[in-house]
Amino acid sequence: MTIALSQAAPASLITPAALLDEPRLMHNLRRMQQRMDTLGVALRPHVKTAKCIEVAQRQRALGARGITVSTLKEAETFFDAGFDDILYAVGIAPGKLDAVRALRQRGCRLTVLVDSVAAAEAVVQAVVRAERQAERQADAALEVLIEIDTDDHRAGVKPDAGVLLDIGRTLHRGGAVLRGVMTHAGASYECYTSEALAAMAEQERAGCVQAAGRLRAAGLPCPVVSVGSTPTALSARRLDGVTEVRAGVYVFHDLVMVNVGVAGLEELALSVLASVIGHRPDKGWVLVDAGWMAMSRDRGTQTQPVDYGYGAVCDEAGQPIDGLVMSSANQEHGVLSWRDGRIDPALMERFALGTRLRILPNHACATAAQFGHYAVLTADGTLAQWERMNGW
């Protein structure tokens, strides 16, 4: 698989702009789908990175089945655009269950997530409330996954916890549709070797499969075993017992993924186009008109092997300039300097006032969220504009 050379950024773009390189995007989408096809599992991409209909349509065309969302607004937006199989992968707040049911009644197969008996009871109460109102019992149904904690990282119940069966029984006996289990090994972001990544992927798989087995052994339904994160999805050596994988940031990749080791710089599809607005020769600084408002405040590489500050600097055509980073940022000012701290007066001439540069982000989910649309450099060399949704 080869990646087309990046296109030049059209002069008409106002800086800062979120540049999306479509050939690189397509490379990333194909790479992940092919891996999942080879491993024999379905891919349910997480749309929280791009929040963009055009990206999700391309994932679906390549074989993705269903989508994962991080907010109800994403669910509503993507349902309106023709995506009707949606997992809302954040533990459900009881106050949101009426909105979930409203979306389901419109025909959206929206599945929610719980990790406690209290949340399961809230779901059951919502089903009971709905049954009193619904003409057909099917209209009152709520489909649910139980969140499993396989890496001691965030939410979820441990695969061997007694409460897992309590949650399953509460849902099943209470009239909710228990669809299965899901886990997300967020700790994979702190793995830096292929061995550690493969081990984390296996830990994620094994824990989720174990939880599914316990539910089934207790006579409870569990058709879905859903795992995933970009690092584990790209590192898993086998996925026996898993039915679907979720991954998000792989669509764009970013410097955090480069540090983790699952992407190369040449695979990063998102960058921020910026213009030089000034110089501080005494400090070795080049100032650009992209600050933290454009890059986000995400400093995800700060604790990684290579700290890129607020981003890695490329020339206007997208060629990385080794060692040049955005070392600090104010709201609309970015300070570019050499990562090793040397003061280099030659930078001032090399990057004269008005020069345009691209900045690769630490964390694509956070940087993309600062923009209302992408300026897309398409494969045929034309410029397109793809909207993204934000907010709740």
Added chain:
Amino acid sequence: MTIALSQAAPASLITPAALLDEPRLMHNLRRMQQRMDTLGVALRPHVKTAKCIEVAQRQRALGARGITVSTLKEAETFFDAGFDDILYAVGIAPGKLDAVRALRQRGCRLTVLVDSVAAAEAVVQAVVRAERQAERQADAALEVLIEIDTDDHRAGVKPDAGVLLDIGRTLHRGGAVLRGVMTHAGASYECYTSEALAAMAEQERAGCVQAAGRLRAAGLPCPVVSVGSTPTALSARRLDGVTEVRAGVYVFHDLVMVNVGVAGLEELALSVLASVIGHRPDKGWVLVDAGWMAMSRDRGTQTQPVDYGYGAVCDEAGQPIDGLVMSSANQEHGVLSWRDGRIDPALMERFALGTRLRILPNHACATAAQFGHYAVLTADGTLAQWERMNGW
């Protein structure tokens, strides 16, 4: 001046939501305007924090003259809403001068900023290009301030630098309208005593006044002497020679300003309403549905005397819960725990599933930018929605 008790958040709000307490906002606006009136200078508020027409209208009604913006899109949006005296306070990129001129031709008195001879020459070239096209020479004019560096912090020329006069002459002789000088003492954010703040305010004032004096002594016009930041504006003891003060974050204040010492927790007008979605009793964690996407990734208090993590937790009515913070965050998950690290199982019962809480932000400019509108708790107890603009 008393601050009204904060209103309860309406149950209809979907979490996370950006809650804006209007009585607190009005208190903050009055406090700043009264200070500027007492010091005998005009207030030109920076709209980059709220990016909200309703907020700027209230500032103007209290006496503010003109506005400051951080992007051209802000200039366009606020001009369309009736604000026609605008300072674009980021060094101008040459590629943006045509857009500046287009806005001026529509009647907007938009002033731009330069801090180098190269930028001054770009402005002059734009004026010359315009004169060839314009029917009246006045239509080609560009008004310019020179940025002065009074705190060795970011952009600008030193008050005593020879290049200051070169820039002034380039502009004045080239046909641009040299309106004066401006500075921003961003280093005031790192001051923590009233003495240090007052000294920084005096340094900011004295440096900018010195630069103005040098331009005038060289026979160049300099009617405007513009200084400001929220900490220095609230700490200056005199502003002799200054014509206007710019400040932004004072409209909402935030935890960074509390640490700096220019605001109290009870003056923070912006918070994020969140719902409890889970618990980790083994870790002492309460999970909420506001993560870094809602709070932003800003960790501005990390290097300050009190580190609030991703925010300070209040009850639903806005009463701070001393010591409880958002200690970590994922995209749509926030982890609440005691700041001292103790594991407290009682938190789980105190904040049951579905409980709503408010989180005070580190940095209001960054947190507000994550939202498309504010849910406004008005003085009369009703809920209003005020839009904000984002993007470029």
